[in-house]
Amino acid sequence: MKTIRFTELEGRSPGFFALMAILIAIIGAGIVSALMMHGQGHHITGMTNRIVWGTPHVFAVFLIVAASGALNIASIASVFGRTVYKPLSPLSMVLSVTILVGGLAVLILDLGNPEHLLDVPLTQFLYNSMPSRWTRSVFGWNFILYTGFIFVVGIYLWFSLVPQYKKFSKAASIFAFVWRLALTTGTGLIFGFLVAREAYDAAILAPMFVVYSFAYGLAIFSLVLIPTYIWTGRELGDVIVNRLKSLLGIFVAASLYFVIVLNLTNFYSAAKGEGIQSFLLFGDNSYSSAFWIGQILIGSILPLAIAFYPKLKARGALLTAAAMVVVGGLSQMYVTIIGGQAYPMDMFPGKTVESITNDGGIAAYSPTIYEVLLGLAGIGITIFLVVFAMNVLRILPESLADKDVDPHHSA
């Protein structure tokens, strides 16, 4: 294998400026939406006291889960010694951080009182960091896990890029890998620990989110990698693309396995099976459509078929499969987060419940444009930051041609 040269993007073409302008517009629209939500109140969104987390959270949680998965390429190369992925490691690290920042930005901009984050005294934050608090507040853990992830991956990137620190990069990669597993586990447990809600309250959600993250992160990675190489005219051979495609297929298959196990388990319980499970999967509602069409068909079956059908063109197949996995991932989050809240909590078994807040009924939810724009801004921030990073850091290999990445390749 030849020595891989990493170079920055030139970043002077009209296309580059047009892309950045579009991204700034998307981010700006999201920020304006957030300001309007804070000025006028969240009543301008579709969120209510029943659907307390809405479309912004669908995007935010999707991005946060995908963030840890985007680091996988670096982990596979370094922790598991698959050198073919080595040239992609720096991009994988940077992208994982930018996706996380995009997701967190949406979460923070959606808060009712983000400014109180600054008011919360340091003592309060430190108190939250105490082990006794960690055991109770998953958000408390996640404060540490999210900020720590950016720091840990930053160190890992630094060790990888600076020649004299390269010797530490293996240890840093192992530490970052363990950290990312903890991060996604923590994100899964945000839901897993909601004991009162039937849609959640399952330990399987933690490993399930880890496996989802493999697929979502790799999908976003592919969607960034391929266009970047096409638009900058750099070589991208089929060896690496086919490997990524197969890897995506495996991750999608693993995700599907968890989906099947979770849903079968839920159907086994009479209360859940006839209640929330039937509602989410076989109800006359958008959640059932999102599950079957979005998550299962577009997000799982079709990408699986594309990933393992050999006669397709590698790049186009990977791009299509990755885009489908993203659609599937957003659908999954929609079903999990919003569908899970829409179904009433079973406070009074054996009774029908009526109240002014529609306690016994299905909660209505239609997102407004403000929520959608805020969610899209998270994606905008992610792409803007990663393109900016490509522009100032040497993280992109000049060539990913087959002969450059695979020593055994014969043209």
Added chain:
Amino acid sequence: MSRKTNQSEGKINQYRRNFLARTTAIAGMTVAPGVILNSVAQAKPVDQPASNKNRWGLLIDANKCSSGCNSCVTACHEENGVTGFGNPETDAQWIRKVKLTDKQTQKVQTIPLMCQHCEHPPCVDVCPTNASMKREDGVVLVDKHACIGCRYCMMACPYGARSFLHEPTTEQKYPRGQGTVESCTLCVHRIDDPNGPRNPACVEACNAEGHKAMWFGDLKDPNSEITKRLKEYGGVQIRADLGLNTGVRYQNLS
């Protein structure tokens, strides 16, 4: 010998004190029913923190709760300055009437539902800024200055008892703020009354209507009306399976 006499005199004095205290309490309850609680003796000075010697709670008799009556809700929202904007889905509901129909017998009951002031509140567990908190005396509150409005507590609450303020607030009686979460405070300002704990507005209104379906009191005081009634007639917790040990109990919920 003299020591023994002193001891027995001390006991007699203790009995006298207890007798006087009980008599006074009973007299007080007779004179001003539902206004001043029998636990006046435990009134704490305003500069003292809440104590874990008390555990404030509510007992609600589902059989006495009148289906057409909404006075507890109205009184609560008036007392605490909770105003609506004509949209029940986003308006704050500190307390709400819930109509329950048994699927098998079609028996209909109504009950007021509010924050259950759990001993192990899931909302407090999940709060990342400690804005959700439980006082030593069992009252679960939200510190509006620390609440960032993430709504994780609302996801965690098994009773849907918390509301997010979706609109700007005006003319507040007690601290409220757009973008923060709030719920029943058990009329904590009345609990902390320098003259002694008073019934929450909901209980007062229920008594005034003559339904007398709600009791407020100290669950740790064996002589309080609420404890005596619970001991005599029992009471259930909603979602008892979660093991939260709620401060609000219900009777005749069947």
